[in-house]
Amino acid sequence: MAHVISAAETLEETLTQELGFNDHFHEHHHGDKFQSNFLTHYIFSTDHKMIARQFLITGIFWAFIGAAMSIIFRLQLGFPEADLVWLKPLLGKWIQVNAAGIGKLDPEFYYSLVTMHGTILVFFVLTAGLSGTFSNLLIPLQVGARDMASPLLNAFSYWAFFLAGVVMFLSLFLSTGPFSGGWTAYPPLSALPQASEGSGAGMTMWIVSMALFVVSALLGGINYITTVLNLRTKGMNMWRMPLTMWAFFVTAVLGVLSFPVLFSGLLLLMFDRGLGTSFYLSEIVVGGQVLDRIGGSPILYQHLFWFLGHPEVYIIILPAMGIVSEVMSVHARKPIFGYRAMVFSILAIGFLSFIVWAHHMFMSGVNPFISNFFVIFTLIIAVPSAVKVFNWITTIYGSNFRFNSASLFSIGFVSMFISGGLTGIFLGNSAIDIQLHDTYFIVAHFHIVMGIAAFFGMFAGIYHWFPKMFGRFMNETLGKVHFWGTLIGAYAIFWPMHYTGMAGVPRRYYDAGASFDAFRHFTDLNKFITVAAIVVFFLQVLFIINFFYSIFSGRKMTSKNPWGANTLEWTTPIETGHGNWPGNIPTVQRWAYDYGKDGKEFIPQYVPLGENEHDHGNH
């Protein structure tokens, strides 16, 4: 293939010279004086590519912490009799040693672990780590911009996220422990320090951290939207954008519209905690103390929370969908099937995500009549989701599919999205939700559909764009071990949870239901899940080793466009400087998916349309 690429590169240079857009970039920037020393280049960078790497590495840090927490609470669930005294040096008083010298996880801390695992994974890893990384990396590169609309705000976005992380991290060391009331932080539990130790200082720090995170999400989101709308290169109309761009764009819109609502919800919660208001509190007696709070409604908080919370799951999954569409098409050497249908389904999912939030609240005491509407809208989401799945499968059909870590993870994503998406049809139907709500069935559902699936999308993206980020490739053998192991391991963890869920075992039970006759007969299954979780955890450590090892010693990239892809990021030099293209910005002549067309393996976006050739994006 090497000779094809070199020919393409010559062609690219010629075309960029002839047709490219000259914004006099090279005349203004004789070297980047703002990114010249170590500190400004690696730490306080305003280059979107560096910020992307910062988001990614911070995300990996948090993913490790979040996953390690899950291993600790899985040990409790799978091996309740095990002696955890060896964790005492790490966890201190959270391991209670009884008279026989057996160390047990403190129940309060178990709930802290569960809460932190959820918060960290949902926000820090799958929002910041996924959308933050790839929106930053790809938006300017794929739309043909020198950087984000506001590189400075972009840097602020990362640093707000970093601060959010610092605050959350510090809360792990509080003597009363980090927040322990679940990642959804429902009041009154989250509002009353008397009700739970973690609702004291731990909750205050949780709210402060989340507020900083909202700032980060908004600064980032505004930037992504503006860049996509205003900084597209000549010829890059909306219908020529790769699906990654559509996905990141809609994700950013969702974030900008929904994160402020979470913030307002948390602000009112802060008032209830600190100022004696009663937005969420009414008629409460806690710890024998009759509180003078009347008239609030805990359900109001749930509405505000899920008005973010539901779009949030699409904020997580849409970027993964975009990445998978792109990665799959490139490695299938075939256009994504039904490009416009894919775009419309992203838009439909984005729109519907705002009118389904109360499906998290069927059993929370809202008027059952209202649930009728939320059932209808929720199950409608199955239609665009099904369209996307069928389109991905058809993309593979008739392809010449190149297996590598990136493309394998894109297949894995589709499998996970199917498995997890289908169980959503059970849960979205309120009548079935009566039984399945807050059982392990829902744990299985959301972990597969937005946890594992989003991670698979993220892995596909990391393996695919690693050369763009670091100029080297990740090790393929380790990547494939990582993929096959994780695919099997993730199903081994979450598939059995459907069964415990159907049996009715509630989630968030410290003893996995041991005190209930109906729930306590799954000890072998729980052991199996825990063992699978440990294996999968080690596989992710292997990925992290591969990641950092490859940054420094991976196989070097020798050509600009190693995958033979059409999109613009592969027209930048291997060592991409700030500003992305040293000379003219290439202009776009066609959509991003001309793979295998007219006998050519691929036709990059900067190649002008031939005579009688029509653009498949704009038909």
Added chain:
Amino acid sequence: MTALIILLCFILITIVLVQIGKVTELTAQIKGEREVLRDNSKWNGLLSLIFLVVFLSGVIISAYEFKNVMLGYGPHAAASKHGAMLDALFNLTLVFTGIVFVGTHIALFWFAYKYRYQEGRKATFLAHDNRLEVWWTAIPAVVMTLLVVRGLNAWNEVMADVKEGEDYMEIEATGQQFNWSIRYPGPDNKLGTRDYKLTTAGNPIGQDFTDSKNWDDMIPGQELYLPVGKKVRVRIIAKDVLHNFYLPHFRVKMDAVPGLPTMFVFTPNKTTTEYRNELRKYPEYNEPFDLADPTGPKRWEKFDYELACAELCGKGHYSMRRVLKIVTQEEYDAWFKKQESFYLTQVRGKADDPNKGKMTLPIEAPIRAKAFGESVKKAVESTNATDKTLQLSFINFETGSAKLTEDSKYELDNLVTALNTYPGMSIAIAGHTDNVGEPGANMLLSVERANAVANYLITRGVSGSRLKASGYGDTKPAVPNDTPENQAKNRRTEFTILGGGTTNPS
């Protein structure tokens, strides 16, 4: 130690894998890109197929293995009238999603295998196909419509409140960290009002005991009972944080929210015994209930319906278990009769009782009458002189006067009954005061009050010759007059059986 071994194993495996990775990367460079692509295709195509087969058979085998936890199947059938409907909907959804799951997975991994990279093969340029896309938009839409219609029909039926005039019983569940209080209405079939501000240690759910509907309400401590076939409306509320009233066998689940009462209506349709007999058919329920005691009772023998909490409520969330027994109406009635009013047993007469000292409540009158009769009988039969003096409770006079209050008459009527029971009995009535005020005035008042009691008895047909009334003022305190409580105890009316009680009751 195990942790250390596992860690060491992992480090070892990692080192090996990294080395293999390095080596394969080197050989790949020697082999060239095409060779690597071919190898990748061969191995990963094969793995795709193997995964497809292993995964799908794993799913099917595990589903078979765990068929007994499937909703509506075998031992996991619902024990409520509406439950079967939800289970059927679950299984209908399972059929549709099962088909899609298997079909799409076969397509996904089979295509990945079939269209794996092969040298010289050209990918088909297939950008879209409107007809196909219309099909796979329309079919899910139709299936979803079916599921939505079925689902909402079931939902609206299940969540509907009871209608006026319908035959149902109502109980109330209060969630608190970390247990449930379940309140049954007494014989009046009405739950009394509550005010959370009245909550104290002695009044755990804040019942308003000035409301007569509360007087017979019961809060059973241990097992809960419900009659089979009877519609039950559960009022659900929480005291402190969110809880969730969850009866897994009945497909009942609803959040308990402080300040916002919720409800769930359901009809149990299998008694505990019937359910046990169902479970008996399945081998896993014939295993010993307690594995440490293999000869002990089997699982089905010890089966009980359970109440759990399904909304995170703090560190004891996992421990909010209660046992619920579904029994026949007769068994339920028998159980119901044995239950005691919370108010009368736990609150009445205690410091928290808002009706303290006021009167014998109508609900108490028969109970008090019975108790009074028994204590008179005991006094009559006793040979000990000190046992012959009894105190009259709930006898009150208007302040500073000898006029009996209206509700004093319950107790006096009990005395009339006793005097009628023992026609030969004569009694001495004694009035006592505390030491507040002038002793002479106290003496006078106590005499007048004793006379008032005697006069009331005479108006009820008791012969005056059987009565002797005297007042003692503050001269015979029952306890030292050192606290207001003790002074209250000293303001009392007593009677002493003088004789004739030994005559046979008429």
